[in-house]
Amino acid sequence: MTGVRRRLDAALPLLAIWVPVLISIVYVVGFTLYTVWISFTPSTLLPDYGWVGLRNYSAILATRNWQIAANNMAIYGFCFLLLTTALGLSLAVLIDQKLRGENVFRTIFLYPLAVSFVVTGVVWGWLLNPGIGIQKLVVGLGWTDFRFDWLVDRDRALYCIVLAGAWQASGFAMALFLAGLRSVDADLMKAAQIDGAGPLRTYRRVILPSIWPIFIAVFVILLQFAIKTFDLAMALTGGGPGIATVLPSIVVYDFMFQRGLLGRGSAAAVLLLLMLLAVLLPYAVFRRWQHVRNARNA
Amino acid sequence: MAALSIRNVYKRFGLVEVLKGIDLEIDSGDFTVLVGPSGCGKSTLLNIIAGLEKASAGDIEIGETLVNDIPPKDRDIAMVFQSYALYPTMTVRQNITFGMECRRVPKARQDEAVERVAKLLQIEPLLGRKPGQLSGGQRQRVAMGRALVRDPRLFLFDEPLSNLDAKLRVEMRMEIKQLHARIGSTIVYVTHDQIEAMTMATRIAVMHQGAVQQFADPDTVYHRPANLFVARFMGAPPMNTLPARLEGGDAGPVAVIGQGEDAIRLPAPPAVGREWLGKPVVLGIRPECIAEPARIFGDDPAARLVVSAPVEMTEPTGAETIVVLRIGGEKALARVAPDIRLPIGAAAPFAVDTRRICLFDPETERLIA
Amino acid sequence: MRSTRIAVYLLVTVLTAIYLLPLLVVALNSLRTTQEIFANGMIGLPRALSFGNFADAWSGLCIAEHCTGIRSYMLNSFLMTLPATILSTFFGALLGYAISLWRFRGDLWVFGLITLGVFLPEQMKLVPWVLVLRDLGLYNSVGGLILIHVVQGISFTTLFCRNYYIGIPPELVKAARIDGAGFFRIFWRIVLPLSPPILIVTIIWQFTGIWNEYLYGVTFASGEHQPVTAALIALAVTVSEAPQYGVQSAAVLIAAAPTLFVYLLGGKYFMRGLTAGAVK
Numbered sequence: 001m002t003g004v005r006r007r008l009d010a011a012l013p014l015l016a017i018w019v020p021v022l023i024s025i026v027y028v029v030g031f032t033l034y035t036v037w038i039s040f041t042p043s044t045l046l047p048d049y050g051w052v053g054l055r056n057y058s059a060i061l062a063t064r065n066w067q068i069a070a071n072n073m074a075i076y077g078f079c080f081l082l083l084t085t086a087l088g089l090s091l092a093v094l095i096d097q098k099l100r101g102e103n104v105f106r107t108i109f110l111y112p113l114a115v116s117f118v119v120t121g122v123v124w125g126w127l128l129n130p131g132i133g134i135q136k137l138v139v140g141l142g143w144t145d146f147r148f149d150w151l152v153d154r155d156r157a158l159y160c161i162v163l164a165g166a167w168q169a170s171g172f173a174m175a176l177f178l179a180g181l182r183s184v185d186a187d188l189m190k191a192a193q194i195d196g197a198g199p200l201r202t203y204r205r206v207i208l209p210s211i212w213p214i215f216i217a218v219f220v221i222l223l224q225f226a227i228k229t230f231d232l233a234m235a236l237t238g239g240g241p242g243i244a245t246v247l248p249s250i251v252v253y254d255f256m257f258q259r260g261l262l263g264r265g266s267a268a269a270v271l272l273l274l275m276l277l278a279v280l281l282p283y284a285v286f287r288r289w290q291h292v293r294n295a296r297n298a
Numbered sequence: 299m300a301a302l303s304i305r306n307v308y309k310r311f312g313l314v315e316v317l318k319g320i321d322l323e324i325d326s327g328d329f330t331v332l333v334g335p336s337g338c339g340k341s342t343l344l345n346i347i348a349g350l351e352k353a354s355a356g357d358i359e360i361g362e363t364l365v366n367d368i369p370p371k372d373r374d375i376a377m378v379f380q381s382y383a384l385y386p387t388m389t390v391r392q393n394i395t396f397g398m399e400c401r402r403v404p405k406a407r408q409d410e411a412v413e414r415v416a417k418l419l420q421i422e423p424l425l426g427r428k429p430g431q432l433s434g435g436q437r438q439r440v441a442m443g444r445a446l447v448r449d450p451r452l453f454l455f456d457e458p459l460s461n462l463d464a465k466l467r468v469e470m471r472m473e474i475k476q477l478h479a480r481i482g483s484t485i486v487y488v489t490h491d492q493i494e495a496m497t498m499a500t501r502i503a504v505m506h507q508g509a510v511q512q513f514a515d516p517d518t519v520y521h522r523p524a525n526l527f528v529a530r531f532m533g534a535p536p537m538n539t540l541p542a543r544l545e546g547g548d549a550g551p552v553a554v555i556g557q558g559e560d561a562i563r564l565p566a567p568p569a570v571g572r573e574w575l576g577k578p579v580v581l582g583i584r585p586e587c588i589a590e591p592a593r594i595f596g597d598d599p600a601a602r603l604v605v606s607a608p609v610e611m612t613e614p615t616g617a618e619t620i621v622v623l624r625i626g627g628e629k630a631l632a633r634v635a636p637d638i639r640l641p642i643g644a645a646a647p648f649a650v651d652t653r654r655i656c657l658f659d660p661e662t663e664r665l666i667a
Numbered sequence: 668m669r670s671t672r673i674a675v676y677l678l679v680t681v682l683t684a685i686y687l688l689p690l691l692v693v694a695l696n697s698l699r700t701t702q703e704i705f706a707n708g709m710i711g712l713p714r715a716l717s718f719g720n721f722a723d724a725w726s727g728l729c730i731a732e733h734c735t736g737i738r739s740y741m742l743n744s745f746l747m748t749l750p751a752t753i754l755s756t757f758f759g760a761l762l763g764y765a766i767s768l769w770r771f772r773g774d775l776w777v778f779g780l781i782t783l784g785v786f787l788p789e790q791m792k793l794v795p796w797v798l799v800l801r802d803l804g805l806y807n808s809v810g811g812l813i814l815i816h817v818v819q820g821i822s823f824t825t826l827f828c829r830n831y832y833i834g835i836p837p838e839l840v841k842a843a844r845i846d847g848a849g850f851f852r853i854f855w856r857i858v859l860p861l862s863p864p865i866l867i868v869t870i871i872w873q874f875t876g877i878w879n880e881y882l883y884g885v886t887f888a889s890g891e892h893q894p895v896t897a898a899l900i901a902l903a904v905t906v907s908e909a910p911q912y913g914v915q916s917a918a919v920l921i922a923a924a925p926t927l928f929v930y931l932l933g934g935k936y937f938m939r940g941l942t943a944g945a946v947k
Contacts, residue, residue: 013850017765020758020821021777027818028784031795038794047798094679097672107934108683111690114930114937116879118896119923122903123689126709126912136708167686175941199671228788231881235900252790257886262794269790280786350841371847383838387860396856397846444842 032273039266047262056267065254066268069246072158073275076247077226079159083166084222085215088173093203095174096181106178110171117168121235124164125151128236154244157237161229161245164236169225173218180214181207213290220283227275248272300362301326301484302347302452307356309342309508316342318508320356324486324501329478332488333495334505335531340488341456343505347486348454349373361451371400373452376445380457382437384429384444391425394444415447418477435466442474446481455487459494471497492532496520504528521584521654526663529582529656535620538588538630541660542581544574553581553657556626562605565652570667579666580658585620587651588632595651603652608645623648693923696916697721704912717913724917730902733891737918740891740898744878744925746809747894751816752873758817759824759869764858766825767832768840769850778829784822789882792819800887807892812884816877823876824869827940831865832858868940871933875926895922 039057042050060066091109095102112120127133130149138146150156184207192202230249233239239246239254246254252272256265302324309317317339324330332340345351347358349370358365365373376397384393394415395408403411416422419439429437438458445453455474459467475498478485489495495502496516503513504527512524523529529537542553544566551566551574564581587595591604605625613620614636621632621640632648640646657667692709697720699713726736762781766774796815797806805811835858843853878896885897893901899922902915930937 009849013765013769016761016850017769017771020762021781023818024762024781024784024821024825025777027792028780028787028822031792032787034795035791035793047794091682094675094682097675099676099679103934105679105683106938107931108686110934110938111927111930112686113941114875114926115923116881116896116926118879118881118899119919120689122899122915122919123693125903127689127692129709132704132709132912134710137710140708167689171686172941175938224786230789231896234881235903249788249790252793253882253886256793266794269788269793272788273791276786276788345841348841348845350844370841370845375845377842377845379838379842381836381838383836383842385839385843385857387857396843396848400847400852444846 035266036270038262039270041263043262043266045260045262052263056263057271060251060255060264060267060271063251065243065246065251066248066271068243069248069251072245073227073248076158076162076165076229077223079162080165080169080226081219081222083162084170084173085218087166087170088218089177091170091174092177092181095178106174109174112168113171115168117229117231118235120164120168121232124160124167125236128160128163151237152241154241157241157245161233161236165226165229165232168232169222173222176214176218176221177211180211184210216283216286220279223279224276227272227279248275300324301328301360302486303357303359303362304343304347305357305359307343307346307358308354309339309346309351310354316508317346317353320508320510322503322510322513324484326484327482329475329485329487329498329500330503331495331499331501332486332503332505333492333531334490334511336490338505339508340490340505344377344454344456344486344488347452348375348377374450375452375454376448376450377454377456378441378445378458380460382429382441382458382461384437384440386429388428389425390421390427390429390432390440390443393429393440394425394447397444397448411447415443418446419443434462435470438462438466438470442477446477451484453483453485455485457489458487460489460491474498493534496532504531506531522656522665523582524665526580526582526658529658533584535585535631537582537584537656538625539658540581540583540625540628540630542579542626542657544570544577544579544657546575551575553579553655554626555581555628560624560627562607562626564603564605564650564655566657567655567667570657574657574666578660580660580663582656582658583630583650584654585631586633587654588621588623588625588630588648589651590634590638591647591649593635593649595649596653598653601651601653603650604647605650606645606647609640609642611642612640693916693920696912697724697920699913699916701911701913709912720913720917721921723911723914724921728902728911728914728918730898730905735891737895737898737902737921740893740895741921743809743888743892744894744896744922747812747816748874748877748925751813751820751877752870754813754817755820755824755873756866756869758821759826759828760859760862760866761854762821762825763828763830763832764854765850767829768835768837768858769853778825781822782826784819785826789819793882793886796883796887807888807890809888809892811887812894815883815887816873816880820873820877824873827869827872828862828865831862835861864936864939867933868936871929871936872940874929875937878926898922 038047040051040053042048042052095105099105128148128151130136130147130152135146135148138148151160188206188210189202192206197205228249229247230253233245233247233250237245239250248268249272252265252268255261255268300323304320304322307317307320308315320343332343334340342351346353349365349368353366360373360375385396388396391412394412398408398411412425416425419442421436421439421443424432424436424440429440432440441458459470462470471494487498499516501513502516502519504511504519506527512519512528519528520532523532523537526539529539540555542555545552545554549565550568551570552563553566555562555564595602607623607625609621609623611622617636618633619636619638621634623630623632634640656665658664659666695711695713696704696709698716698718700717703714724737726738727734728736730737765771766778800806800811805814839857840853843857848856881896881900884894885900888894888897899919902918
């Protein structure tokens with residue numbers, strides 16, 4: 001009896017740990033490998049376990065959808081990164097000025113993050129709609145020639161996604177930058193003050209250079225956001241006008257569920273994963289290097 | 299009867315060998331202190347005794363029962379941690395009774411045990427409080443209470459006083475010693491503080507680099523250190539260790555420190571083997587064995603020798619004065635009475651306690667006599 | 668010096684207005700009639716308050732041929748989000764504790780693998796989920812979405828909880844083990860009572876993330892089983908012929924309200940989770 005009890009006592013924790021762990025590992029590793037495998041098969045509506053080598057990849061890479069999506073990704077990623085970092089840094093520096101009501105401002109700049117991309121997309125879709133949004137407001141105020149119709153312009157609709165994305169994510173960048181600014185040694189600022197540096201010079205030469213790892217972290221997180229962007233584009237432009245604003249994530253969805261080509265869609269998903277890895281792997285190496293260096297210095 | 303036997307215990311973390319064959323026999327009722335610098339493996343050894351870590355090889359017996367594969371809760375031990383490890387969300391009373399709760403001890407007996415321990419440690423007024431509301435010393439007492447209430451076969455203390463301020467540490471040191479005298483339990487106590495080891499222990503195990511350097515009573519460890527490491531680790535300031543040469547003399551062997559004019563000749567312990575004559579040795583002498591010339595050491599007035607040595611610096615501590623001097627050109631420390639005034643830079647006479655001289659092999663660093 | 672101060676406040680106020688604009692526009696439009704919005708544009712003050720939009724959005728609006736308003740979709744979202752949040756937080760706490768305090772062979776590998784899940788794009792898991800949900804008979808059901816979000820959430824919650832528990836002194840667990848407590852007793856009596864700060868952070872983040880999720884919602888549920896995010900997009904498509912901006916604004920506001928409410932309630936914890944999850 002006590003033997004059974006003791007064995008049960010030993011087995012239950014193992015069960016409690018390993019059941020969720022195994023599910024999680026199957027999910028992370030198994031699902032990923034499965035999708036990679038499917039990308040090498042001729043699967044259409046249902047998985048089909050033949051082997052077509054890289055044919056899905058060459059087919060995907062040859063489609064106009066993917067080419068536009070990849071091009072869009074580059075432009076969108078770059079602009080989103082630039083605008084969001086600039087906004088986030090400006091907000092952080094402004095809030096760092098020991099403002100009265102700092103908490104209120106911080107809450108306001110960060111709230112978009114609590115709202116779903118779908119809501120953001122729908123609302124910005126209205127604001128950027130030339131018939132009812134900002135253009136209409138300005139025209140109504142008397143500037144009758146004012147045009148702000150990017151959302152329906154093939155060449156500019158992508159920048160609308162940048163705008164909405166930056167609105168949503170800049171609070172996030174602000175929070176990270178602010179945490180970095182607050183972690184800077186106060187003595188450093190006193191030293192700069194005694195050296196006669198004004199506030200701008202202090203930021204530019206002393207404070208910002210000392211939080212450069214935060215910049216890298218912000219870049220990586222934002223790029224990751226950008227690559228995964230799906231909901232926002234679906235809600236704001238739906239990929240349009242036409243297919244002017246498709247992104248890789250939309251291409252994946254399109255091939256998998258609108259066209260019912262699981263093999264092609266999986267290949268696109270793997271390409272999406274490779275883009276992510278191109279950002280995350282160097283970052284992992286960088287973190288490792290940082291860790292080793294800190295360990296050596298300590 | 300051996301309350302605890304540690305046999306040939308090894309511990310490896312990857313390639314690093316933290317314990318290299320530890321053998322200790324601890325008798326029932328002993329207060330054993332494991333002392334050594336940080337990283338010497340003493341805490342790892344304590345964790346292995348407790349069953350919190352597994353030895354890579356070797357056996358642990360508690361009360362003549364092999365406990366290698368017995369979980370900590372079934373080893374009948376209690377442990378006091380350096381950080382106290384009081385459960386922050388429980389009251390003092392719950393902290394003390396948690397172990398009994400886990401063992402399903404009836405409520406009435408739990409209450410009885412808490413009252414007994416709280417009275418013993420004078421923490422009755424604290425029973426309803428949370429650890430966060432206690433001072434360092436009070437937390438220390440509660441941590442002890444949690445151990446005492448169990449009435450185990452073996453108490454394990456892991457640097458329990460190192461988070462206290464100096465004054466409280468001295469008080470608690472005495473209190474733990476008195477407690478041990480009163481309840482006569484078997485204690486294994488880990489510390490890096492050699493004063494704690496000297497004041498509290500009935501037996502001291504000095505550890506260094508994963509091995510026991512010496513396992514003996516405090517007096518032996520202090521006066522007859524087994525090797526140079528123990529000599530330099532125990533005592534503050536530590537034992538002077540001076541390079542010397544052993545020569546034969548009319549009244550037995552003599553250790554010569556320094557060359558030519560400045561050379562100082564001190565009588566070596568007569569027990570030293572003849573094979574050391576003419577060879578280099580390391581002479582060890584405690585600072586308190588070098589004092590002002592009027593000092594008489596012990597009850598044997600013959601066991602002293604007055605030498606002349608240049609004074610480099612004095613460091614008055616109030617109770618005594620530490621003197622930095624040169625013996626045969628080698629730097630050494632002496633402890634003289636506080637009212638002695640010594641001229642810096644000039645030679646002064648000092649009395650040396652010749653009974654307390656140790657000799658070490660400079661190669662193996664072991665005590666030879 | 669004084670003038671720069673004023674400039675700073677001016678700048679912050681302008682930025683505040685820009686950040687608040689979309690929310691303000693939706694809130695005001697939810698009180699305006701569609702005709703008025705057509706006449707004067709999206710950005711403007713209501714001439715007369717019309718609260719009817721909310722009633723319409725709640726129970727009258729047509730979404731993809733179902734004219735039942737967003738009520739049932741809101742219910743779906745709650746039925747999906749609440750259990751998924753609680754379960755994923757519970758498992759995250761359990762695994763975080765096992766990895767950081769209890770320790771077991773290979774725990775760091777397990778941790779590394781599980782947290783990889785935080786970075787993987789959802790698109791990589793769509794096809795396997797289709798098969799798993801089909802085999803379990805959970806396709807097109809709230810139960811399936813709960814399963815997805817629990818499994819997906821474990822990666823996040825384990826990361827959060829482990830990073831918090833790593834700060835709990837391991838001596839507490841050692842002391843408890845010597846006291847005779849086992850895995851579960853230590854979890855319930857020692858670790859969980861210390862956890863409210865991280866549990867609040869985790870719950871807020873899981874709630875917000877799951878509520879706002881769209882891709883899984885639209886892929887694995889259709890029609891009346893969809894969560895409200897998917898329904899909002901379907902609504903935008905449905906009404907694109909004859910827009911009802913007033914009612915739609917009310918629907919958007921209702922759909923965004925739960926997460927905004929949670930955000931306002933636990934803003935401090937929201938911020939803490941953000942920096943904890945990102946910087947570590």
